[in-house]
Amino acid sequence: MTEKKNFAQMPDERGYFGDYGGQVVPPFLKEVMDQINTAYEEIRKTDDFQNELAMLYADYVGRPSPIYYARRLSEKLGGAQIYLKREDLNHTGAHKINHCLGEALLAKYMGKTKVLAETGAGQHGVALATACALVDIPCEIYMGQVDIEKEAPNVTKMKILGCNIVPVTQGAATLKEAVDSAFEAYLQDPENMFYAIGSVVGPHPFPKMVRDFQSVVGTEARAQFMERLNKLPDHVAACVGGGSNAIGIFSAFLDDDVNLVGVEPAGEGLDKPGRHAATLTLGKPGVLHGMETYVISDEDGEAGQVQSVASGLDYPGIGPQHSYLKDIGRVDYQNATDVECLEAFMTLSRTEGIIPALESSHAVAWAMRVAPTLAKDQHILVNLSGRGDKDVDYVAERLGL
Incomplete structure (x- = not known):
């Protein structure tokens, strides 16, 4: 695995993470x-x-946010034990x-x-x-x-x-x-x-700045997991749009033997151009909003149309550090569809009494998909990056509740 000093020294003086970033x-x-x-x-x-x-x-946001063992969800799924980093409990409801x-x-x-x-x-x-x-x-x-x-x-x-x-x-x-x-x-x-x-x-x-401010999430989560279980999680998952909550929690585990998973929005399906926002899955290196990074582009090379049930993930680009981490294979970038996201939203709400943001529900969906395939002594830590108060009316209308 790449030495920690390489991650710690990034970006370089020009703002690049490998081939990505800059001005x-x-x-x-x-x-x-x-x-x-x-x-x-x-x-x-x-x-x-x-x-x-x-x-x-400490006094305004309410940090540190706790980690929570989702016992009923874990029992329902079987397999790995699922924990949540409760960024949804922060003042204003998200990371x-x-x-x-x-x-x-x-x-x-x-x-x-x-x-x-x-x-x-x-x-x-x-x-x-x-x-x-x-x-x-x-x-x-x-x-x-x-x-x-x-x-x-x-x-x-x-x-x-x-x-x-x-x-x-x-x-x-x-x-x-x-x-x-x-x-x-x-x-x-x-x-x-x-x-x-x-x-x-x-x-x-x-x-760099946003990563530094968000790194508090990973620093807390790593220490909390060690204190509680005397080990690190086997898997750490977070949704990825621009990528702030994901890089925040990943930053503390980059040098550890931990599987890091970023979950992109597959929207209505990866086979439907313009109806997903899976930038790292289907995008290519390009330029967007002042940075070199992976971009979903149209036939003219301009940023293409994207779609996700989660408004916060509806973006045709990605943070440059994520592009670098994809290229070197340090983070596994997966995806979840709108249907899977909505199922995760409802399942977490009804098993744990926690209504997640639709953005965060993508990471929950990945955990729900993978947990049954893993041994019971495996541990998944999901960054629950926000709460779903903002989404309840939309979900109710979408699902006919």
Whole structure:
């Protein structure tokens, strides 16, 4: 296995993880990105920043989030024992608050006057609106019209928190278009605005920064599993869209003899172009949103149409570190369909009384598929990256409940 020092030293000074990452942006924007990187490297090492972030993680977010033994689900499936890292219990209901607090604090320390971002399922939007309210910085969120209609509870929360929501109607009107629109708005005044990217995507230093803030998930989970079971999990699984929750938990296990599994959205089927978002399964290396990474492209080489029942995974790209981890074979990237996702959503709800986010349900679906094939002394740790409050109306309508 690749030595740990290789992972720890990534990205390189140009923002690359192997062949992926970088800053594929105009020269004036590269200068702004470099300024953010310099400020991040300086500010994050200060006691004031570290102490404030640690205090907020503990007293505001409620960290550490627990790991939970899903006994009834494990017994129902037979085979491996399933544990959940309960990021759904965080304030705002998902892992997104981990990096949103870090980014909002960084914007405050840099003297920025406005924070803007994109959101798909709304979890990043809610978390960022929450963090901006806390640090008293205006917040503007770009969200596809399709997702606005699908994720109404999160839209309402963002409005209550004082966030300005900008509907995006062009194209498929989902996450990719929201990113495009937010980035265009950011280009109008990058000196005074801070673009709080919602995943481990975009130009350097954002994949690095978001990974660093999310690494708290993996650090906690590894220590908790060792303390509880005196061993590491045999398998660690997480859903993958842009890839922030996955890289957050994977980061602590990269040098261990642990099978890491990223679960992409197969949507309505891998055989249906435009109706899935399995970027690492069927995509190819390309350029998207300022980075070199795997991309699902159309015949003209542009980012192609994608679809997932989970709005937060509805993205034709992937974080560059995931592209690297795929190429070297360190992470096994699997997928789950919309049907499997909905089945996992309902099964976890009715066996454990835990309603998961549709995004997280993809990882649960993989665990449900694989657990019966493994021995009972095997352990699967699933990163339950968010709760499903935002999804219940959609699921009820979809399933006729």
